[in-house]
Amino acid sequence: MNVLEVANLNKYFNEPVRNQVLRNVGFQVERGEFVAITGKSGCGKSTLLYLLSTMDTDFEGSITIDGEQMKGKTNRWLAAFRNRNIGFVFQFHYLLPEFTTLENVMLPARKLGEYPAGRTEQRAMQLLKLLDVDAHALKRAALLSGGQQQRVAIARALINDPLIIMGDEPTGNLDSANSATVFGLFKELATERKQTVLVVTHDEDFARRADRRIHMADGSIVDA
Amino acid sequence: MKKRFTNIALSASIAATYMKAKLRQTLVATAGVAFGITVFIFMVSFIQGTNEYTQDVVFQQSPHLRLFNEVQIADQSLLDKCFPGVVNVVHHQKPKDILLNLKDANQVLEDLAGDPRVQAASGAITTQVFFRLGSSSFNGKLNGVNLEKEDQLFNLSGKIIEGSYEEVTVRTNSILMGVGLAKLLNVRTGDQVVVTTEKGGNFAVIVAGIFKTGLTDIDKQQCYASTKTVQKLLGAPASYLTEIKVKLLDKELAHEMSHELQARYHYQGSDWKKDNASLLEGDVLRKMIVYGVAGTILLVAGFGIFNILTMMIYEKMKEIAILKATGFSDSDVKGIFLTQALVIGAAGAVMGLAFGFLISYAVSKVPFNSDVMITLDHLPVSFKPVYYITGFTFGILTTALSGYLPSRKAAKMDPIAILRG
Numbered sequence: 270m271n272v273l274e275v276a277n278l279n280k281y282f283n284e285p286v287r288n289q290v291l292r293n294v295g296f297q298v299e300r301g302e303f304v305a306i307t308g309k310s311g312c313g314k315s316t317l318l319y320l321l322s323t324m325d326t327d328f329e330g331s332i333t334i335d336g337e338q339m340k341g342k343t344n345r346w347l348a349a350f351r352n353r354n355i356g357f358v359f360q361f362h363y364l365l366p367e368f369t370t371l372e373n374v375m376l377p378a379r380k381l382g383e384y385p386a387g388r389t390e391q392r393a394m395q396l397l398k399l400l401d402v403d404a405h406a407l408k409r410a411a412l413l414s415g416g417q418q419q420r421v422a423i424a425r426a427l428i429n430d431p432l433i434i435m436g437d438e439p440t441g442n443l444d445s446a447n448s449a450t451v452f453g454l455f456k457e458l459a460t461e462r463k464q465t466v467l468v469v470t471h472d473e474d475f476a477r478r479a480d481r482r483i484h485m486a487d488g489s490i491v492d493a
Numbered sequence: 494m495k496k497r498f499t500n501i502a503l504s505a506s507i508a509a510t511y512m513k514a515k516l517r518q519t520l521v522a523t524a525g526v527a528f529g530i531t532v533f534i535f536m537v538s539f540i541q542g543t544n545e546y547t548q549d550v551v552f553q554q555s556p557h558l559r560l561f562n563e564v565q566i567a568d569q570s571l572l573d574k575c576f577p578g579v580v581n582v583v584h585h586q587k588p589k590d591i592l593l594n595l596k597d598a599n600q601v602l603e604d605l606a607g608d609p610r611v612q613a614a615s616g617a618i619t620t621q622v623f624f625r626l627g628s629s630s631f632n633g634k635l636n637g638v639n640l641e642k643e644d645q646l647f648n649l650s651g652k653i654i655e656g657s658y659e660e661v662t663v664r665t666n667s668i669l670m671g672v673g674l675a676k677l678l679n680v681r682t683g684d685q686v687v688v689t690t691e692k693g694g695n696f697a698v699i700v701a702g703i704f705k706t707g708l709t710d711i712d713k714q715q716c717y718a719s720t721k722t723v724q725k726l727l728g729a730p731a732s733y734l735t736e737i738k739v740k741l742l743d744k745e746l747a748h749e750m751s752h753e754l755q756a757r758y759h760y761q762g763s764d765w766k767k768d769n770a771s772l773l774e775g776d777v778l779r780k781m782i783v784y785g786v787a788g789t790i791l792l793v794a795g796f797g798i799f800n801i802l803t804m805m806i807y808e809k810m811k812e813i814a815i816l817k818a819t820g821f822s823d824s825d826v827k828g829i830f831l832t833q834a835l836v837i838g839a840a841g842a843v844m845g846l847a848f849g850f851l852i853s854y855a856v857s858k859v860p861f862n863s864d865v866m867i868t869l870d871h872l873p874v875s876f877k878p879v880y881y882i883t884g885f886t887f888g889i890l891t892t893a894l895s896g897y898l899p900s901r902k903a904a905k906m907d908p909i910a911i912l913r914g
């Protein structure tokens with residue numbers, strides 16, 4: 270069953286001049302697939318990922334996630350959907366600096382409100398341990414190094430067991446050992462928990478070991 | 494439902510973290526609101542206390558409604574009666590020499606005693622007199638009253654500072670004299686004074702007691718005696734009464750009832766609002782000043798909150814976007830900033846009420862002596878709960894309003910425009 274279906278996706282930016290960034294993009298991803306998106310800088314990978322994550326709603330064409338059409342939904346609906354189904358890791362970590370590491374990871378789960386606080390905390394600690402930042406759980410996020418913060422951001426993306434994990438160069442700031450850990454974690458989530466992983470990467474090694482690679486050039490998919 | 498509650502709790506806990514991080518600004522904003530409310534509570538309590546005190550003093554001496562006769566120029570001259578239908582011109586018409594008594598006054602008093610709206614009604618004779626001291630004479634007003642009823646209406650016996658109230662009720666030709674007038678005439682209880690009536694008769698009366706109402710006008714000019722005594726001085730019959738004073742159970746009915754009674758008995762009449770119009774007018778003005786000043790202060794405090802939240806939203810633009818990216822909705826974000834405004838508002842308001850109360854209480858203990866307000870020994874302060882309720886509501890409303898606009902701005906922000914970098 271396809272978790273993600275994209276058809277005839279076109280994206281334009283109107284500023285500073287009208288410019289088509291995505292051209293007739295279409296592809297499908299099955300549940301549990303580990304997909305790497307590659308391509309030269311500026312070819313539209315981030316733009317595509319933002320559209321798929323439902324944060325950017327300004328597009329032509331169709332995006333269907335888990336059977337739901339994303340076009341025409343309200344902001345509130347999309348926010349709830351994102352909270353439940355999509356774990357997004359930005360290229361830059363984007364943590365909330367005034368909250369502790371643990372609080373940062375727990376926030377999306379508290380918003381989801383599905384589990385009691387104790388259980389959420391346990392789960393967050395578990396993820397922090399997997400990513401080897403559990404020692405900093407009670408420190409304010411701003412006090413961690415860039416690489417540590419990036420791993421906390423990955424833990425945050427995983428806290429609600431999302432249907433799709435999306436990452437925009439999530440290992441860009443990590444050394445090779447930590448990159449390998451993250452790759453292993455994603456791989457495991459895909460095969461064992463049937464969570465779908467969609468990662469933009471420049472790391473050739475990372476891309477090669479994915480189940481499948483989508484290669485883009487100049488706003489179009491050239492090799493899926 | 495439960496979901497909504499956890500969402501609000503979550504917004505509140507995020508708000509708490511932000512406020513802790515910006516503790517100093519939060520405290521300054523809270524202090525601003527507290528200051529506004531404190532000033533409001535203190536000013537209202539003090540000004541209203543003073544108002545109520547003066548009103549109490551005045552209204553205690555003032556009947557709710559009065560019925561009386563006034564010298565009036567006839568609106569139809571005798572010529573008009575003799576030659577109707579012709580234009581008759583009479584220059585500088587003079588009033589007829591009529592008795593100022595109220596016709597059938599005793600019957601009216603009986604009627605009023607049976608009226609369920611009336612608490613007490615008392616007939617009285619008021620007349621201008623002169624008091625002599627050596628070669629000089631002083632103008633005064635002698636009130637012949639039903640002493641028992643007058644006491645019910647105005648608690649006259651409670652204002653006696655020398656002599657006895659009982660004595661004047663039993664002894665004819667005895668009077669109660671205002672403290673100011675007694676000082677002027679240099680008399681004490683038991684002294685004899687000579688009273689000259691308007692018609693020129695001279696009578697010796699005994700000062701049986703001295704009273705003090707706190708109102709200089711009354712204390713310097715007025716005397717009380719039994720109706721019988723005054724009727725005797727004026728050479729008038731026992732039915733002669735010039736004024737009926739009425740105290741009602743509900744004083745707000747006075748105006749309406751005064752008209753009703755005037756129409757029924759063909760008397761002139763007045764009510765307490767009419768008699769004290771300038772006092773009541775001043776009351777309204779003072780209230781307007783209080784609310785104006787407090788409103789301005791709260792507006793400034795509200796602007797402080799508006800500024801802090803707006804600044805914080807600009808600083809936290811990226812974080813708001815992150816919250817939205819991880820699934821927080823527009824209304825969650827709005828909730829975070831609105832909560833901050835409301836917490837500042839509520840904390841400020843409660844502190845303001847407490848400080849306002851403390852300052853008012855302290856001021857109410859300040860000794861104060863005044864020649865005008867003789868019965869006053871401390872500064873008058875009013876402690877009505879309604880000021881505190883108004884202050885709290887006022888504070889919450891201003892802060893909610895000043896938090897609403899910035900929070901809406903935060904809610905509207907498009908996360909991706911910021912995170913795209």
Ligand SMILES: Nc1ncnc2c1ncn2[C@@H]1O[C@H](COP(=O)(O)OP(=O)(O)O)[C@@H](O)[C@H]1O
Pocket residue numbers: 282283284285290308309310311312313314315316317913
């Ligand atoms: N906010 C924007 N406004 C206008 N053009 C943009 C904006 N963001 C990206 N672009 C353009 O869209 C193209 C694709 O950008 P992006 O998706 O970030 O590329 P990639 O992530 O593959 O490096 C680039 O040419 C970039 O200049």
Ligand SMILES: [Mg+2]
Pocket residue numbers: 314315316437
């Ligand atoms: Mg990019």
